[in-house]
Amino acid sequence: MAARVVTVDRNTHPGVGPILLGMWITLKNLLATLFLGQASTIQYPEEKRKTSGRYRGIHVLTARQDGTPKCVACYMCATACPAECIYIESGERPEITIEKYPTRFEIDLLRCVYCGFCVDACPEEAIIMSRENDLVGRSREEMIIDRDRLMARGKLAEHGPGYRPEEHDVRRPVRIAALERLEAEHGIVPGMPGRPGR
Amino acid sequence: MPRCTIDGREIEVPAGTSVIQAAAKLGIEVPHFCYHPDLPVDGNCRMCLVEIEKMPKLQIACNTTVSDGMVVRTTSPKAVEAHRTTLEFLLINHPIDCPVCDQAGECYLQDNYMVHGLHQSKVELEEKVRKRKVVDLGPIVLDAERCVLCSRCIRFENTVTGTGSFEFRNRGDHTEIATFENRPIVHNYAGNLADICPVGALLSHDFRFKMRVWFLESTDSVCRGCSTGCNVRMDHRDGELQRFVPRRNVEVNQSWICDLGRMLYKDVALRTRVSRARRRGASGAWEPAGVEETLDDAAERLREAGGASALVASPRGTNEDLFAFGSLADALGARLDFRVGDPQQKLQVREDNVLLRADRNPNTQGCLDQGLGRTGVAAILADCRAGAVRALLLQGTELLHLPEARDALAAVPFIAVMATHEVPELDLAHAVLPAAEWAEVDGTFTNYRRRVQRVRPAVPPPGEARPGWQLAAGLLRRLGTPFTATSARELFLEVARTVPGYAGLDYKVVGSTGRALETEGPAPPVVAAGA
Numbered sequence: 001m002a003a004r005v006v007t008v009d010r011n012t013h014p015g016v017g018p019i020l021l022g023m024w025i026t027l028k029n030l031l032a033t034l035f036l037g038q039a040s041t042i043q044y045p046e047e048k049r050k051t052s053g054r055y056r057g058i059h060v061l062t063a064r065q066d067g068t069p070k071c072v073a074c075y076m077c078a079t080a081c082p083a084e085c086i087y088i089e090s091g092e093r094p095e096i097t098i099e100k101y102p103t104r105f106e107i108d109l110l111r112c113v114y115c116g117f118c119v120d121a122c123p124e125e126a127i128i129m130s131r132e133n134d135l136v137g138r139s140r141e142e143m144i145i146d147r148d149r150l151m152a153r154g155k156l157a158e159h160g161p162g163y164r165p166e167e168h169d170v171r172r173p174v175r176i177a178a179l180e181r182l183e184a185e186h187g188i189v190p191g192m193p194g195r196p197g198r
Numbered sequence: 199m200p201r202c203t204i205d206g207r208e209i210e211v212p213a214g215t216s217v218i219q220a221a222a223k224l225g226i227e228v229p230h231f232c233y234h235p236d237l238p239v240d241g242n243c244r245m246c247l248v249e250i251e252k253m254p255k256l257q258i259a260c261n262t263t264v265s266d267g268m269v270v271r272t273t274s275p276k277a278v279e280a281h282r283t284t285l286e287f288l289l290i291n292h293p294i295d296c297p298v299c300d301q302a303g304e305c306y307l308q309d310n311y312m313v314h315g316l317h318q319s320k321v322e323l324e325e326k327v328r329k330r331k332v333v334d335l336g337p338i339v340l341d342a343e344r345c346v347l348c349s350r351c352i353r354f355e356n357t358v359t360g361t362g363s364f365e366f367r368n369r370g371d372h373t374e375i376a377t378f379e380n381r382p383i384v385h386n387y388a389g390n391l392a393d394i395c396p397v398g399a400l401l402s403h404d405f406r407f408k409m410r411v412w413f414l415e416s417t418d419s420v421c422r423g424c425s426t427g428c429n430v431r432m433d434h435r436d437g438e439l440q441r442f443v444p445r446r447n448v449e450v451n452q453s454w455i456c457d458l459g460r461m462l463y464k465d466v467a468l469r470t471r472v473s474r475a476r477r478r479g480a481s482g483a484w485e486p487a488g489v490e491e492t493l494d495d496a497a498e499r500l501r502e503a504g505g506a507s508a509l510v511a512s513p514r515g516t517n518e519d520l521f522a523f524g525s526l527a528d529a530l531g532a533r534l535d536f537r538v539g540d541p542q543q544k545l546q547v548r549e550d551n552v553l554l555r556a557d558r559n560p561n562t563q564g565c566l567d568q569g570l571g572r573t574g575v576a577a578i579l580a581d582c583r584a585g586a587v588r589a590l591l592l593q594g595t596e597l598l599h600l601p602e603a604r605d606a607l608a609a610v611p612f613i614a615v616m617a618t619h620e621v622p623e624l625d626l627a628h629a630v631l632p633a634a635e636w637a638e639v640d641g642t643f644t645n646y647r648r649r650v651q652r653v654r655p656a657v658p659p660p661g662e663a664r665p666g667w668q669l670a671a672g673l674l675r676r677l678g679t680p681f682t683a684t685s686a687r688e689l690f691l692e693v694a695r696t697v698p699g700y701a702g703l704d705y706k707v708v709g710s711t712g713r714a715l716e717t718e719g720p721a722p723p724v725v726a727a728g729a
Contacts, residue, residue, distance in 0.1 A: 074297030075410045090407040096331040100298040100407055123297050 045134065055131040055162040056116045059107055061150040062126055063175045068093075069151060071126035073102040077118030085111035086118060105147040109135055116163045128176075129163040130156050202268035211264050218246055218259040221272060228272050229281055229310045231288070231396045232348035233260035236452040238357060243288070243348050245310070247280040248272045256280050281314040289319065291327045291371060293343045301398030303411040307346070329374050336382030337403050337457060338391055342374040345399035351375065351391050358454060359387050359552060375399065387552060389460045393443055394453070404461070405441050414440055417656035418710045420643055422514065422636045423459035424549075425557040427645030429711065430455060432463065432637055432656040439463040439637060439657055447711050450649065456554045466637045466657065470620040473661025477629040489662045492629050493669065496591065496614040497676035500530055503588035503612070508533040508578045511570050512594030512666075513559035516641025516653065518689040519666035520561070520568050521697075522681070523593060526670050529679045533573040533581065536565040537596045555646060560636070564644035568697050582606035591673075592616065593633070593666055598623035616669055631669050634659035640686035641665070642693075642708060644715075650703060651712035 032038040042049060051057070062070045073090035091103035118127050132155055137143045161176065201210045204221050211220045216239070218228050231243035241261040248259045251269040256276060271277060289307065296302045329342035352364045352375075363377045363385075377383070383391065392402040414433040421428040421442065428451035430442045442463050444455040475492040479485040487495075500507050507530050511523045520536075527534035549556040565571065575597070581587045583605065589612045597603055598615070607613060607626050614629040624630055636643075638659040644650050659665075667689055671681045683689040687705050694703040699715050707713055 072298050073407070074302075075413075076297070079410065079412065092407065098298070099295070099332060 051131045051133070051159075051162070053131075053160075053162070054164075055129070055133070056114045056119075057130045057132040057159065057162050058109060058135065058145070058153070059112075059118070059150060060128050060130050060153050060156060060161065060176060061105065061147065062128060063151060065175060067175070069101055069105070069126065069147065070124050071102050071105060072098060072100045072124060073105075074100075074123065076121040076123060077127055080117040080121035082115060082117065083111045083113045085109075102147060105150060106144050107150065108144045110140060110143045119163055120165065122166075125164075125166045128161060131159040131162040132156060133159075200264050200266040200268070202264045202266070202270060204270045205272055213263075215264050216260055217248060217250075217257070217262045217264055217268075217270055220264050221248075221259060221270070226272055228259045229285075229314050230260060231306055231310075231346050232350060234350055234353075234394055234453070235446070236358075236448075236454075237350060237353045237394070240349050240353060243284075243346060245281065245284050245288070247277060247284065249274045249277045278314070281310075282317060285310055285315045286317050286320075288346045289315070290321050291329075291343070292346075293326065293331075294319075294323065295344070299341075299344065299398040300401045300406060300411075301344075301395075305398060306396035327371050329372075330376075333380060334382070334403075335377060335380070336384065337388040338383050339401045339403055339406060340375070340377075341399050341401070342376070343399075344397050345375050346397050347373055347375065348396060350394045350396065351400055354390060354394055358390075359385050361385050386456045386458060386550065386554065387454060389457050390444065390454045402441070409435060409440050417654050418445060419637065419653045419656060420560065420651045420712075421455055421459040421462065422560045422643075422653075423456070423462050423558065424553075424555045425559060425562055425646040426451065426553050426555050427560055427643055427649065427651050427712075428455040428459055428553060429651070430459070434656050437657045439466050445710075449714065450645070450651075450712070451553055454553060456550075456552070458554065463637070465619070466635045468619060471635075471660045471663070472617045472620055472624075472630060472632040473663055475629070475631050475662065489631060489664065489669075490672070492614075492631055493672040493676065496589075496612075496629050496631070497673050499589045499612040499614070500532075500591065500673065501677055503530075503532075505531040506586060507589040507591070508573070508581065508587045509591045510534075510575065510578065510593065510597050511536040511565060512592075512596060513537070513562040513565050514636070515561060515593055515666050516636065516639060516686070517561065517564045517568070517644060517650070517693050517697075518641045518686045519593065519670070520564055520570060521689060521693045522667035522670035522674070524568055524570060525679075525681070526591075526674055526677075527572075529674060529677050533578050533587070534570060535573045535575045535578055536562075536570045537575055537594075557646065560643040560645070563646055563648055564642075567644060567648070567699060568693070579603055579606040582610050585609055588612065590614070592627075594618070595621050595623060598626055616666055618663070632659075632661060632663035633669065634663045634665045638663070639665040641667075642690060642705075645712075648699070648715040649712045650700070650708050650715060652705060652708045652710065 064070050073088050075088055078086040078088055085108040087106045088102050089104040090100050093099055093101045116129055119129055199210050199212055201208060202220060204224055205226055207224055209220055209224055218230065218233055221228050228246045228248060230246040232240050233246060239261045241258045244258060246259040247256040249271040250257050302308065331341050331343055333340040355361050355363050363383055364375055366373050367376050368374060389402055391400045413435050415435060417432045419430055419432050421430050429445040429447040431445045432439055433441050442460050444451060444453055446453045475487050475489045476484050477487050477492050477495055509523060509527045509532050511520055513536050587610050590610045592615045595615060595617050613627045614631065615624060615627040616631045616633040617624060618633050618635050636653050637656050639655055641653050642650050643653060674680055683692055691704055694700045703713060
């Protein structure tokens with residue numbers, strides 16, 4: 001079929017009407033913010049948004065009762081990860097009932113899309129998510145978070161745990177170092193909304 | 199030939215075929231654990247039960263011979279129920295430690311459970327019979343808890359290697375597989391035990407915790423370790439070889455490879471690989487150079503030398519490499535031969551009567567077929583000593599290792615080597631060209647029985663390394679007689695056209711399992727009696 005020239009009538013001379021309308025909207029919001037306190041923004045970082053208990057923030061690696069990683073390096077999270085941001089190397093544990101543990105467990109937080117598939121895939125509740133979402137770093141290398149940082153997670157106390165669908169499964173209790181500190185030092189027991197704390 | 203009907207489809211099979219084999223021909227997979235096509239039938243796992251008309255009870259498909267008019271049902275309600283209950287029985291004491299088990303992803307228990315099981319276990323994890331875990335048997339790690347007692351390993355040890363290391367011990371649900379006094383497996387075929395184990399009871403020590411198998415990509419290829427040319431599957435990820443596993447080829451290696459061949463994947467990724475070209479500067483010291491410049495250099499020296507040049511091909515090269523090398527020798531009118539093997543390697547492990555052969559080169563037969571044994575290496579070395587060789591081109595470093603060749607090589611003013619690995623002897627050379635290993639190239643090997651088999655590139659070569667035929671083609675172009683072929687596939691057509699006995703071959707004909715040539719080979723140049 002031969003090409004057909006289509007002429008589109010675009011209103012290229014709209015006049016000043018639309019411009020004035022846009023400026024009026026801006027002015028209205030400015031005045032509302034200044035005098036009525038109706039701001040649609042918040043004073044971050046002093047002020048923070050409330051997040052849901054199922055919020056999917058930066059990951060946490062949980063621990064066994066003896067403080068070693070709960071993770072057995074089964075690579076389910078790395079397999080499920082759509083962003084391919086989880087890197088694991090595994091080693092031999094002396095306990096023959098466990099056998100395997102991650103010698104390296106790294107998440108590239110810049111690649112991560114925070115979908116929570118890793119948490120869903122984990123058969124051991126070894127990885128959960130926190131509500132922490134303020135991610136800062138000076139280099140890309142710094143944003144690749146390693147096993148020890150994933151376990152310690154110093155700022156977890158501030159934000160509390162996030163997406164953790166297996167929490168009710170009491171047969172497999174896990175320890176979260178940062179939450180234990182939170183309870184010991186501040187007496188706070190965070191729990192899922194609508195559910196009693198641990 | 200008896201005809202039978204399996205799941206409503208008729209098939210005619212040779213007399214003596216078992217039902218499981220006949221079903222496999224129809225593409226129907228009967229679930230099984232203990233049956234293995236290259237091992238004697240044992241029939242102990244009871245997983246392959248099928249319903250056969252006029253037989254009162256279900257029969258095991260692996261040990262029932264097809265008879266004329268037999269009507270078999272593999273998916274009738276009775277058979278399906280038998281598969282499910284047998285699997286449930288096998289799983290009673292299974293520890294379900296798939297997250298830490300290397301077999302996960304290629305496990306018969308997992309596969310069969312997803313198709314035939316999907317039941318809830320009636321046994322709590324805490325009530326299961328515990329057995330030995332993580333028993334170190336040298337190249338093999340034994341986990342008796344995961345074992346389904348199929349006896350494949352016992353039959354392998356008894357019939358293939360004749361070593362008989364494994365035996366069952368204890369009785370009832372305490373039965374477990376064991377070696378006497380936990381002695382390690384010492385023979386050269388231990389890796390196959392991990393391959394044939396349908397579950398995670400026997401696992402490779404080398405591959406332990408290295409990789410989950412579903413991340414691996416596979417390339418069909420051939421082992422380089424000896425002139426048997428065992429068919430292998432190269433498993434790799436992100437351009438790095440992870441393991442070799444045997445690929446079934448009844449006419450070459452059945453389902454086995456030796457451990458020496460299995461470990462060859464490690465050679466490919468060594469840090470000592472030659473990845474850049476280099477040549478001697480004016481002062482005689484090494485200086486790095488591009489491959490093209492080094493080829494310019496080498497071509498210049500070879501052209502100057504002309505008939506006073508000599509080429510030594512390697513029986514580790516592919517047929518395509520050798521053909522390019524032969525063409526180069528023709529273009530120069532040079533002396534040409536190839537070296538059979540490294541004499542040191544023959545001493546390390548002798549040949550055995552399973553697969554391994556004393557000739558540790560994959561393509562000696564290819565060299566012979568292409569008539570590369572022209573001058574004799576001894577004659578070339580003698581010419582070198584006499585100063586009649588002005589330029590020497592070596593494929594591989596084998597000749598440099600020979601102590602008796604030292605003085606001869608010292609008398610040659612220019613030696614260029616196509617090397618894959620750095621060795622101290624490379625200091626005898628004047629130019630080094632980086633060559634690709636066999637796992638990085640397209641090509642063919644001809645095994646000792648004159649079977650032409652295909653190798654495929656699984657991983658990219660390091661740095662600037664190139665296949666041997668490309669380096670030789672670069673020299674030919676500079677000498678003014680370029681190839682028309684631009685790929686190994688096209689070059690092989692040239693090989694098929696010119697080499698006696700290879701007529702009609704191409705990569706499609708060779709396929710993934712190879713093509714056997716007539717065993718007599720090309721008629722050798724016979725000197726008539728009395729002539």
